[in-house]
Amino acid sequence: MHHTVHIPLSERAYDVRIGPGLLEKAGALIAEKLRPTRVLLVTDSNVAKHDYVDSVMQSLKAQGVACHTFIFQAGEASKSLYTYEKILDTCTGFSLYSGDALIALGGGVTGDLTGFAAATYRRGIAYAQMPTTLLAAVDASVGGKTGVNLPAGKNLAGAFWQPSLVITDTDTFNTLPPEEYANGMAECLKHGVLFDEGLFASLEHGGPVSAAQVARNVELKRACVLADERDTGRRRLLNLGHTLGHAIEKVSDYTIPHGAAVGLGMVMISRVFCPAIVDRLCAALESNRLPTHCEYSIQELFSALEQDKKRAGNNITIVVPLKIGECELRTMPMSELKRLLEEKV
Ligand code: ADP
Ligand code: ZN
Numbered sequence: 001m002h003h004t005v006h007i008p009l010s011e012r013a014y015d016v017r018i019g020p021g022l023l024e025k026a027g028a029l030i031a032e033k034l035r036p037t038r039v040l041l042v043t044d045s046n047v048a049k050h051d052y053v054d055s056v057m058q059s060l061k062a063q064g065v066a067c068h069t070f071i072f073q074a075g076e077a078s079k080s081l082y083t084y085e086k087i088l089d090t091c092t093g094f095s096l097y098s099g100d101a102l103i104a105l106g107g108g109v110t111g112d113l114t115g116f117a118a119a120t121y122r123r124g125i126a127y128a129q130m131p132t133t134l135l136a137a138v139d140a141s142v143g144g145k146t147g148v149n150l151p152a153g154k155n156l157a158g159a160f161w162q163p164s165l166v167i168t169d170t171d172t173f174n175t176l177p178p179e180e181y182a183n184g185m186a187e188c189l190k191h192g193v194l195f196d197e198g199l200f201a202s203l204e205h206g207g208p209v210s211a212a213q214v215a216r217n218v219e220l221k222r223a224c225v226l227a228d229e230r231d232t233g234r235r236r237l238l239n240l241g242h243t244l245g246h247a248i249e250k251v252s253d254y255t256i257p258h259g260a261a262v263g264l265g266m267v268m269i270s271r272v273f274c275p276a277i278v279d280r281l282c283a284a285l286e287s288n289r290l291p292t293h294c295e296y297s298i299q300e301l302f303s304a305l306e307q308d309k310k311r312a313g314n315n316i317t318i319v320v321p322l323k324i325g326e327c328e329l330r331t332m333p334m335s336e337l338k339r340l341l342e343e344k345v
Contacts, residue, residue: 003215007142007222012162016141016218019211022169023052026103026130027059033165034126036101038066040094042087042114043105044074047132050175056105056130068094072113076254079109079149081157087117101126101164107133107180108140112158115146119161129163132172134184134209135259138191138217141166143225170211178289183259185288188213190240190262191220193281197325204284233329240319240327241265247304251296263290266321272340273330274321281324298341305334 002019017029030039039060043053048071060067070090072078091102104114104127111129118127131137147158173181188209192200199216203209221238228235245265248256256264263285270278282292294301305316317331 001211003211005215005218005222007162008226009144009162012164014163014165016166016168016215018137018168018170018215018218020169020171022167023055023130023172024059026056026128026167026169027061027063027065029165029167030060030101030103030128031063031065034099034101034128036065036099036126038068038094038096038100039103040068040070040087040091040096040100041103041105042070042072042110042117044072044078044107044110046074047106047110050172052105052132052169052172056103074109076109076149079113081148081150083113084117084148087113088121091117091121096121096125098122098125101128103128103130104163105130105132106136107131108136111136111140112146112155113148115144115161115163116148116158119146119159124161126164127161129166131166131168133176133180134173134214135180135187136184137168137170137173137214138184139187139221141168142218142221168214170209170214173208179257179260182289183257185209186241186259186263186285186290188217189281189284189288189290190238190266191217193266193277193321193324194237194240194319194327195220195223195325197323200284200324204280204287206287206289236317236329237319237327240321241269243305243316243318244268244301247301248294248296250304251300260291264292264294267292268294268341268345269318270321272344274323275344277321277324294345298338298345302334302338 005016007014057067072083102114102118104111131141144160144162146161147155150156224235224238241262245261248261285292314333315331316334319327320330321327
């Protein structure tokens with residue numbers, strides 16, 4: 001069963017297709033939407049170990065589309081200007097023109113890198129995103145953020161560039177390492193806490209997610225991104241667990257994965273502002289192989305937070321759960337948040 005979520009952005013609308021067995025259909029979907037002569041498929045060395053690349057290539061060839069691949073070394077370190085430049089060089093070497101396309105087959109790193117190359121090559125060409133991680137499927141496939149890291153920090157060079165279509169073959173999640181799967185589950189649970197108790201209830205006991213659940217996550221994220229186009233600030237709700245989560249990632253020197261850190265951030269904020277949900281939230285995280293106990297002190301986390309340039313003055317805006325399925329934004333002095341956390345966590 002396939003699901004389609006339409007993303008009606010004013011500048012460029014696109015569809016997100018979600019379901020099992022979609023790799024084999026990618027060629028037809030891409031040919032129908034973009035009619036490219038050539039495509040460059042970008043993927044990383046882990047994804048390339050599976051037969052996913054072959055499936056997509058075969059399906060493109062069947063449509064008469066010429067296809068080259070670019071494979072980079074898997075890992076965040078490859079999300080660099082160096083790899084970006086190599087991709088652009090490959091585009092020119094393969095004579096990709098404005099009517100052609102890039103395909104990102106992989107997780108967030110592949111999507112961000114390829115999207116940024118697509119945003120800038122010849123002032124922008126089309127790209128299709130094919131997320132192979134749960135995290136990329138429920139998070140990176142909506143929002144249009146692309147970019148690379150600079151030596152000074154993550155995502156410091158980038159652009160907003162929407163994919164022309166997103167094709168999520170949920171079968172590819174079967175080969176994800178358990179910790180990568182858990183990473184994606186943290187964002188799914190976050191969507192449940194924010195907007196949808198039914199979704200949360202369907203995920204809280206663990207187990208693999210269905211295409212319908214992935215589609216529901218994409219719909220929830222879509223609602224935030226579209227509301228934000230109208231400037232309501234709803235998108236900021238997506239930061240639930242992320243303020244403290246980013247601090248935890250930073251203090252751990254990025255040894256704690258993003259999803260695990262976001263889960264911990266949600267637990268800490270709930271302990272202060274919504275203790276009634278803490279037990280249920282922790283049980284859900286545990287059932288999904290995510291940690292619930294943060295080993296760092298509030299002092300350590302705030303040292304990292306204070307370097308966060310996004311913070312306006314002495315105040316901080318955080319996302320606070322009211323119950324499972326409903327949250328709100330709250331602004332308070334940093335010192336107040338710190339005091340509350342020290343008292344209650
Ligand atoms: P994300 O930000 O989505 O977690 P990454 O690009 O960092 O994405 O991917 C996480 C890790 O999972 C990387 O090591 C990547 O090579 C690997 N990976 C991505 N998709 C798959 C898959 N379907 N099967 C196995 N490993 C995968
Ligand atoms: Zn996140």
